[in-house]
Amino acid sequence: MQQPFKAVKVTDNVYWVGAIDWGLRYFHGYSTERGSTYNAFLILADKITLVDTVKAPFRAEMLSRIKSITDPEKIDYIISNHSEMDHTGCLPEVIETVGPERVFASAMGVKALSEHFHLDREIVAVKDGEKLSLGNMVLTFFETRMLHWPDSMFTYLVEEELLFSQDAFGMHLATSERFDDEIDRGIWEYEARKYFANILLPYAPQVTKLLEKLSKLRFSIKTIAPDHGPVWRRDVNKVLDLYSEWALQRPTKKAVVVYDTMWGSTGRMAAAIGDGLKQGGASPKLMPLRSCTRSDVATEILEAGALLVGSPTLNNNIFPTVADVLTYLKGLKPRNLIGGAFGSYGWSPAGVEQVWEALTEMKVDLVGEPLKVKYVPDSGSLEQCVSWGASIAERLKELCGRETT
Amino acid sequence: MKKYVCNVCGYVYDPAVGDAESHIPAGTAFEDLPGDWVCPVCGAGKEEFSPEE
Numbered sequence: 001m002q003q004p005f006k007a008v009k010v011t012d013n014v015y016w017v018g019a020i021d022w023g024l025r026y027f028h029g030y031s032t033e034r035g036s037t038y039n040a041f042l043i044l045a046d047k048i049t050l051v052d053t054v055k056a057p058f059r060a061e062m063l064s065r066i067k068s069i070t071d072p073e074k075i076d077y078i079i080s081n082h083s084e085m086d087h088t089g090c091l092p093e094v095i096e097t098v099g100p101e102r103v104f105a106s107a108m109g110v111k112a113l114s115e116h117f118h119l120d121r122e123i124v125a126v127k128d129g130e131k132l133s134l135g136n137m138v139l140t141f142f143e144t145r146m147l148h149w150p151d152s153m154f155t156y157l158v159e160e161e162l163l164f165s166q167d168a169f170g171m172h173l174a175t176s177e178r179f180d181d182e183i184d185r186g187i188w189e190y191e192a193r194k195y196f197a198n199i200l201l202p203y204a205p206q207v208t209k210l211l212e213k214l215s216k217l218r219f220s221i222k223t224i225a226p227d228h229g230p231v232w233r234r235d236v237n238k239v240l241d242l243y244s245e246w247a248l249q250r251p252t253k254k255a256v257v258v259y260d261t262m263w264g265s266t267g268r269m270a271a272a273i274g275d276g277l278k279q280g281g282a283s284p285k286l287m288p289l290r291s292c293t294r295s296d297v298a299t300e301i302l303e304a305g306a307l308l309v310g311s312p313t314l315n316n317n318i319f320p321t322v323a324d325v326l327t328y329l330k331g332l333k334p335r336n337l338i339g340g341a342f343g344s345y346g347w348s349p350a351g352v353e354q355v356w357e358a359l360t361e362m363k364v365d366l367v368g369e370p371l372k373v374k375y376v377p378d379s380g381s382l383e384q385c386v387s388w389g390a391s392i393a394e395r396l397k398e399l400c401g402r403e404t405t
Numbered sequence: 406m407k408k409y410v411c412n413v414c415g416y417v418y419d420p421a422v423g424d425a426e427s428h429i430p431a432g433t434a435f436e437d438l439p440g441d442w443v444c445p446v447c448g449a450g451k452e453e454f455s456p457e458e
Binding site for chain 1: 413426446
C-alpha cells in the first residue's frame with residue numbers, strides 16, 4: 001500500500017522512521033520555538049531492529065514511515081535507549097502491532113519502562129559493553145546513566161560506525177531536512193546549545209567522563225543519530241568538541257542580567273548595571289523576564305561568567321517570575337559563575353535578599369553586597385549601579401585572564 | 406572505611422573524599438552521613454546505595 005510518510009535513508013542499512021512535531025512550543029517548561037522531531041531508526045539487518053519510538057500521538061506517522069520500507073511485523077528487535085515518553089509513548093502499542101521477538105533496554109530502562117507502562121511482557125536488560133548480533137551486523141550497548149536519566153544508554157552499530165545516542169547531541173528543531181549539513185549552522189549550533197543547557201547541564205561532569213570513555217574506546221564514529229533534531233554526518237567531531245567545551249563551563253566575559261520589574265525601578269537599575277558591565281569590559285546580556293523564558297535564560301548562562309539577578313519586592317517576597325527562573329536554574333546546577341543580587345523595594349528588601357539566598361544556595365560566587373534601592377533610583381543610585389556593574393566586569397576579566405594563562 | 410555506589414546513577418561515595426557539595430568533610434563514613442543526604446549526581450536517597458564490591 002502507498003504510504004503517506006516515507007522513511008529517510010541514513011546509511012546503507014539504517015533508515016530514519018521518526019516524526020516531525022512542527023507545532024511544539026512547550027516541552028515540560030522548555031520553550032521550543034522551532035518545534036521538534038522524535039527520531040526513531042530502523043536497521044535493516046538480518047534481524048530487523050527498531051531503535052526507539054516516538055511520542056504517543058505520532059505513532060501512525062512512524063508506522064507509516066516503517067511501512068514505506070518494510071512490513072512492521074517483520075521487525076525482530078526493538079531497542080529502547082531512553083524511557084522518557086517522547087521516545088516510548090507509543091511503545092506498548094508498537095509492541096502489540098509488531099510482535100517483536102525481543103525488546104531490549106538497559107537494566108535501569110527495564111525498571112523505568114515497567115514503572116511507566118506496567119507491561120506484561122519481558123524487556124531484556126543489556127549490560128554496559130554487551131554486544132547483540134543482528135545476524136549480519138552487531139550492536140554494542142553503552143550505559144550513559146544520568147545522561148540524562150538513569151536508564152539512558154547508547155547503541156553503536158559496528159558495521160556502519162553509527163552511534164544511536166538518544167537525547168545526547170540532540171536538539172528541538174523541526175525541519176524537513178534530516179542531516180546537519182542541510183541545516184544552517186547558526187541555527188543548529190544555537191539549538192544544540194539550548195538543548196545542552198536545558199537538559200544536560202546538571203550532568204556536565206558525567207558528559208566529560210563519557211567523552212573520555214568514548215575516546216579511550218577508540219570507536220570510529222561516522223554518524224551520530226540522536227533522538228531529536230538532525231543526524232550528524234558532517235559535523236560529528238564539531239558536536240563532540242562543543243559538548244566537551246560546554247561541559248567545562250569555563251568562565252567568559254559574558255554577564256547575564258536577569259530581572260523583572262514592577263514600576264520600572266529594578267529595570268532601570270538593570271540597564272545601568274548593564275552599562276557599567278560594558279564600560280568595565282564585560283559583555284552584558286539583559287534578560288527582562290517579561291520577554292524571556294526560563295529556558296532562554298539557561299541557554300545564555302551556559303557560556304557566561306556572571307549571573308546578576310534583580311527582583312523587586314512584592315508582598316514581602318521575591319517577585320514570582322524571578323523565583324521561577326531561580327528554581328529552574330538551581331536544578332540545572334550551573335558551575336563557575338560569579339554573581340550578584342539587586343532590586344528596588346518600598347519598605348522591605350525581602351525580594352533582593354531572597355535572590356541573594358537562592359544564589360548562595362546555587363553556589364554562585366557572590367560579589368560584594370546585595371544592591372538595594374528604595375522606591376525609584378535617583379542619579380546617585382544609578383551611578384552606584386554602573387560602578388557595581390564595572391566592578392563585576394573587573395572580576396570577570398581577572399577570572400578569564402586566569403583561565404587563559 | 407567502605408565506598409558505596411549509587412544504584413541509580415553509579416556515583417561512588419568515597420569516605421576519604423567526602424562530599425564537599427553537601428558540606429560532608431573527608432573522613433566521614435557512609436554510615437555517618439545524615440539521613441537526608443542525597444546522591445550529589447542524581448538525588449537518590451541513602452537507601453539506594455550499596456557497598457562497593
